[in-house]
Amino acid sequence: MDLNGRRVLVVDDEKSITALVTMALNLHGTTVEVAHSGSQALGLIRSFRPHLVVLDVMLPDIDGFEVLKRMGWDRNSQMTPVLFLTARGEVDDRIRGMAAGGDDYMSKPFSVEEMVLRIKAILRRTDGYDNLGPRLSFADVELDEDSHEVWRGSTAIELTPTEFRLLHYLMVNAGQVLSKSQIRDRVWDYSFDGKVNMVEVYVSYLRKKLDAHGPPLIRTVRGVGYTLRVPAEPGAGR
Amino acid sequence: MDLNGRRVLVVDDEKSITALVTMALNLHGTTVEVAHSGSQALGLIRSFRPHLVVLDVMLPDIDGFEVLKRMGWDRNSQMTPVLFLTARGEVDDRIRGMAAGGDDYMSKPFSVEEMVLRIKAILRRTDGYDNLGPRLSFADVELDEDSHEVWRGSTAIELTPTEFRLLHYLMVNAGQVLSKSQIRDRVWDYSFDGKVNMVEVYVSYLRKKLDAHGPPLIRTVRGVGYTLRVPAEPGAGR
């Protein structure tokens, strides 16, 4: 379930992006290195040997495709998978081509939760290790990261993409209270500047779908946020 | 449970704020350094190597984001987490972006108790060490900082946010007598200028909820303040 021990190289010239992605991945136990240019990236790929590269297409010196080409020279049959980042609307045929391989792409601005999902998906496909099970579960809810399917008990539940990211975030942090702004900042694009009422609305949607088949699971902690209710016993603290 | 040995850098140009935060963190065993400008902050980040930075966005010379960017040059994979401070309603995209990573933000005016809670939460997430357990306990009362849950014995107790901060403050300083003005200054916004009767009112609320399930725990020390204390058995007077 966790990305523990994986090495990821993040390449982007915008420092705010690399910082964002670095912190998010660190929280999942990943070791992260950062490069702000293509040449720097190539150096780090050789020395750091990442399991995955998050690669902005637009770089100050060598562009992302060129980096990829030169990476290819070094990597034998064993390819390091790549998650491309592109500016909005810049999705080029070449990227589509790459994505058809084992790679993937996202356009900016993206939601951090979505990025974590993609990275895990790529590693699941390419990584020898198999401790990245695609299933999360909480109480009688199960969520499959690969197929984006969700069940409550034995009945399948249809969720929209946003609902899915929200539930995923809640499940990964089950038992912890997440504030609405925290939720908004991770589940929505980092540039989304809607009101936190969005979060309330989507929680409402989720509840309507989930709680139709069992007792309510998403608990409101007034003045603080939401949490998946865990029947916590006192005395279980450490 | 305690922040012992953690180093925190507090950056704000208002001296009243840095003084306030410094005092509070010192009481938790933190080593605190203070900077009143961005350039000063950058110097201290290099020399002092804080575990966390409390960073006002608005600074006289270099603004908070610029500080962050330049911090980024020094920190490679290992990032120092940041708690941003912003004026009310100034939450900007960039802050939200950072917050989606692992950082957090608060807007002024804040309650000091709330800040301590946030800082502990951030360190819990990012810190390798794990001696910051989220549970506090006193007598048969347990309090979970993450989930904001409280139990007395085996029954869960619902508290409002203010009640929660108050109990938290009392528990952290269990056995110590806290004056009403001390409590007012830490549990409420530092700009709150209500009467200390507020404290009496909330103590009353807390007692009503807590003491419904056991002997009274909050003792009034007349003319001085309040303290948490396990009531002595009758006849066991010393």
Next chain:
DNA sequence: GGTGGCTCTCAGCAAATCCACAGGAATGCC
């Protein structure tokens, strides 16, 4: 160009929370 699904805004309702106030209770002092 129509349809349906998804996202998001908005506004109104309901309920929880916060706070001021003031009369009554408790405490300590003489």
Next chain:
DNA sequence: GGCATTCCTGTGGATTTGCTGAGAGCCACC
């Protein structure tokens, strides 16, 4: 015991917070 001070707590109104239905815009697909 009587008195002054301090503390407690019920009442009530203002404010905040959370929930949800209605509907507008957008996009993908047919």
